[in-house]
Amino acid sequence: MKQAFITGITGQDGHYLSQLLLDKDYTVHGTIRRSSSINTERIDPLISKYQDSGQLNLYYSDLLDSSSLNLLIKKIQPDEVYNLAAQSHVAVSFKNPVFTTQTGTLGPLSLLEAIRSADNKIKYYQASSSEMYGGGKPSKLNENSLLDPKSPYAAAKVFAHHMTNIYRDSYSLFCSNGILFNHESPHRGETFVTRKITRAAGRIKLGLQKKLTLGNLEASRDWGFAGDYVEAMWMMLQHDTPDDWVIATGETYTVKEFLEKTFKKLDLSWEDYVETSHKYMRPNEVDYLLGDPTKAKKILGWEPKTSFSSLVDMMLESDLNLAKREQVLLSEGLIEPTWEHPKI
Numbered sequence: 001m002k003q004a005f006i007t008g009i010t011g012q013d014g015h016y017l018s019q020l021l022l023d024k025d026y027t028v029h030g031t032i033r034r035s036s037s038i039n040t041e042r043i044d045p046l047i048s049k050y051q052d053s054g055q056l057n058l059y060y061s062d063l064l065d066s067s068s069l070n071l072l073i074k075k076i077q078p079d080e081v082y083n084l085a086a087q088s089h090v091a092v093s094f095k096n097p098v099f100t101t102q103t104g105t106l107g108p109l110s111l112l113e114a115i116r117s118a119d120n121k122i123k124y125y126q127a128s129s130s131e132m133y134g135g136g137k138p139s140k141l142n143e144n145s146l147l148d149p150k151s152p153y154a155a156a157k158v159f160a161h162h163m164t165n166i167y168r169d170s171y172s173l174f175c176s177n178g179i180l181f182n183h184e185s186p187h188r189g190e191t192f193v194t195r196k197i198t199r200a201a202g203r204i205k206l207g208l209q210k211k212l213t214l215g216n217l218e219a220s221r222d223w224g225f226a227g228d229y230v231e232a233m234w235m236m237l238q239h240d241t242p243d244d245w246v247i248a249t250g251e252t253y254t255v256k257e258f259l260e261k262t263f264k265k266l267d268l269s270w271e272d273y274v275e276t277s278h279k280y281m282r283p284n285e286v287d288y289l290l291g292d293p294t295k296a297k298k299i300l301g302w303e304p305k306t307s308f309s310s311l312v313d314m315m316l317e318s319d320l321n322l323a324k325r326e327q328v329l330l331s332e333g334l335i336e337p338t339w340e341h342p343k344i
């Protein structure tokens with residue numbers, strides 16, 4: 001039975017990756033952060049199913065607590081480490097630049113050091129990001145494209161990306177960077193734009209919400225499905241050699257196109273509900289992201305399985321169901337109406 005260690009297991013990708021690895025009979029070890037309210041909602045069904053048998057194990061840790069990471073790596077001696085933890089919201093990284101940078105740089109470095117001193121056969125996956133490119137030119141981006149970060153989040157990811165390469169070259173560690181373009185799902189955080197749109201559309205359709213306030217509608221993103229992308233992470237660590245890999249769909253759509261598609265599926269016109277506000281504009285914007293996943297397709301045999309339209313359908317169906325449950329609670333007087341969600 002292989003042992004996998006996942007940081008950020010409570011996040012969107014943590015949910016899909018742990019499900020994938022548990023299905024493959026891995027024993028999964030994940031780190032969670034202490035918070036004042038319970039933050040394991042996404043993985044609660046997995047906890048119920050796999051914790052008692054010892055196939056899923058959770059530990060309190062934080063990427064800034066190198067001592068706990070070090071102890072856990074030494075104790076567990078995992079076959080594979082997936083570093084998914086990060087303050088992953090680009091707009092928030094401008095508000096909390098120090099925390100975002102510390103987490104995004106010292107975290108991966110602490111893990112690489114822990115692996116180096118524990119066992120150099122441990123394979124390491126670093127969650128690199130298409131944000132590192134900066135999106136200044138409307139061109140297809142691959143593993144050799146220039147990195148030109150535009151936010152504290154992206155700059156921290158560039159540091160970690162280079163460190164992963166440095167540890168690979170200097171110590172012969174198996175360290176791979178997955179340069180993933182945007183990937184979404186019904187488990188996406190509600191303040192990322194796709195989920196903000198599908199959540200609002202579902203609520204608007206059921207009369208629970210009146211308007212949706214967004215920022216830049218012209219930005220373009222290469223959006224895929226998170227379930228497909230975690231498969232690529234696993235494939236990278238099964239490959240003979242460590243490397244950098246772009247994971248993307250090869251298609252790009254603007255935020256406005258995502259809006260149009262979503263509202264049209266509900267027979268609604270987005271213009272009737274959407275406002276824009278400076279509040280959601282960023283000090284520096286990544287205008288255009290389009291990935292070229294040719295290398296991963298040719299060498300790993302990875303392909304995205306979910307189309308843009310199916311992704312919107314999947315998120316919308318889940319958010320309509322969520323809105324229906326909200327409607328029941330509202331009709332029973334158990335919650336108060338909120339005419340816009342989220343307000344942050």
Ligand code: NAP
Nearest residue numbers: 008010011012013062063084085086088127129180182183
């Ligand atoms: P996410 O949903 O925001 O999850 C982030 C995870 O990191 C959560 O489990 C969070 O814990 C944890 N975390 C945050 N700060 C931490 C710290 N200081 N110590 C330990 N854990 C911490 O992100 P995601 O979408 O799953 O993305 C996974 C990774 O891929 C991230 O590194 C992200 O930057 C990167 N990435 C994402 C995309 C994308 O489109 N989704 C694309 C490229 C790269 P809490 O639950 O307690 O907050």
Ligand code: GDD
Nearest residue numbers: 088090129130131181182191192193194214215216219280
């Ligand atoms: N979040 C958000 N909220 N974004 C908005 C809004 C809004 O109200 N209105 C417009 N946008 C625009 C943003 O300005 C950005 O251009 C685009 O929508 C996508 O924003 P996000 O969904 O927040 O994602 P992101 O592209 O900034 O970052 C995500 O993808 C990266 C990979 O490229 C995150 O998951 C990062 O962690 C990831 O690395």
